[in-house]
Amino acid sequence: MSERDILPPGSSVPRTPLDSPAPASLPPEKLLSQPVALMQLIVFSTIGLVMFFVPFTIGEKSTILFDHGATYLVTQQHSLAVFLLFLLMIYGVGRPIYDGSWRKNITNMILTAFKIIGLALAVMYVSDMAPAIIMEKDMLPFLFEKLALPVGMIVPIGALILAFLLGFGLLEMFGVLMQPIMKPIWKTPGSSAIDAVASFVGSYSIGLLITNRVFLQNQYSVREAIIIATGFSTVSAAFMVIVAKTLGLMEFWNLFFWSTLIITFIVTAITARIPPIRGFDDSVERLDLDNQQGNRLAAAYHLGLATSRRATDLKQIMWSNFRDGLTMAAAIVPSIIAVGLTGLLLAKYTPVFDALGLLLYPFTWITGMPEPLEAAKGMSAGLAEMFLPALLLTEAEVLTRYVAGVVSISSVLFFSAMIPCVLATEIPLSVPKMVIIWFERVVLSILIAAPFGHLAIYLGWIS
Template structure:
């Protein structure tokens, strides 16, 4: 009778190890391993989205419109519009997004809005794919973020977080949660930790403006728009690298370097010589406590759906305003000249267009991708990097940060945005030229 009792802890440990590795491995396969199906070589998640859109056919437009209507009514029903002036402005913009979506779907409205590079491009190339990829991606994000992989990675990278990014080791979880989940998830984690006194104001601001970027699922939309899916893994990992290099520089410059660095309940130093064991144990503990897969999937799908309905109306309205401003006003042309020296130094033919498209990213992170969709490879690659590494944009991330307790004003965020875009262009253009050489 001793054998079952003795083997029970071992069986439980094996089950926990499987619970850590099986979902995490599946998540990595779905998000990062290209597979050829139907003559297209891309990651499984992209295949799923393409298949879902093919099944829905013409109804995909009505599906996107339903999400946009839900997103416009959500802040009214929940009363979010009462919170601040910013919330009221974005509530109006979301309602405007409904009108824009109706016009895109029905063909109603002024002719100039229905030119190929306006409403049709925005609705067909961006809104519908985002409306599909965010909820579908959220289902599979449960495999990556719920079973200990994030925590295991977080403990392993503790020694590099403080010297490079001046943030505690636990901030690695926020960073990875943003990149494989969403900036909203990352900001939620950051705000909770900051309110608990475990981050200083400077640490919380660094994480919010440096790590809380768009997710891997949104990067797929950017890559598809710019025809970069053939180099998806190079694009993903190089964008990740450039984003974090830019953050390492930005934290050493004002305004972030001058913010309050005191934390009431800071992170204790990890025990030397036991990092790998601690990381392994932490991952196993999270896996052991993790809910069943069906619960994780349901929770992530709900969050993904709420995120989709929150973002789509803003993309439709702010994105359209940005496209109109880019086409019919000199606003981004003027702003873009500030970035021109950082691009022109590399001698690419689309330097002015790339600088102006990068400036347009302040309104909506997809605009650089939309505006550079027909450019040369290096410029397209750089636009894809800047769309992600800039982090801050008015259609979503800036309002999200303003809704937290993190002491970042619009002025501070604008300055951080300028620094990030300038540094990103300096790094992304030569990287794009290198990738072009590698892939022939």
């Protein structure tokens, strides 16, 4: 099994057996020397870790560095940010029409329609021509100013910074070190560790693309592919920043990020063992890479170094990640406006989410959340769009906001983007079963996140 067999074109993430070095994709004379590659691995990985996980105080605001940059664009260069956002949305709307992908299937048609509606709503907002019912401050103005603008700026910048975490060997080292625990805990092969981490810190679309490619190569069983697609392919760390900002949790960014990651993976370990996922076929014939002998730490080091030796074109690596971020932002921002407004209108003027929230109410009540019925209703809206719980509960108590943030990420599945992406793959998973998995994940996330939130508040980690 080679990296060419598994990875999508342009990807820089290799995957190899534990006891063999990664096959070179460049002639030996074009690879970086080992000392230079080691220095590159250390320096660039450190830059990525610092940019993503170390808060800095600038102008009395404490947050991670790239969030400072995006905030500067949105607040200090507002006109420029709006102009760039419209360029993104026009590209997002025009691309499926230009390449004809809008008529590929009914899902693409619906998503393209939502993108067009989202662009039209944005034009109506900036020209002050929208109906009064959607111009209330918690409707279209909130979606545009507090969600669409930050998403449009943060996702491309975040994708650029992610290049330092994904492109120089750190991810591969972590994947090898994770191999011994993947099968017993998550029921997936050890090699899926790279998929899991790439999906979490990268993007669900890239993660699903990799998972589908590996599944078609007969390296994942149906059950394993579904576990990875519905359990690890969550929104990226850049989107997590948007959720945390909306809910006022950036002051506790590291606690929010790491607890959400752990809770997401705990929930995945549980859903892998219960219906409907448990009932899917788990048979597959493949080379067993999980029982390789040798020094795992050394193998991780050599694989990380081999990846760094291949990373000879810094400009191309940065541009590839930035381009992916632009493409993702362009595709999702107009959808967020359209689907988000639909969800907000349904939440405010119809009983749709009230009824769905009643199913979650016992769990928000038993975990001692303030105003448990309102919390349940807000979290139920995440089925339509993962941002809606954050939008609907932004004024709630800090415990509710924390749990809503965790649920937004750990539920994984939502109709505005993730579910259509899964349907576009060859993974045999129906919409009804995805809805059941979504409900299981939300319930489990509440049952785990709420007690932890109580503990964090008691210990002063969250105030």
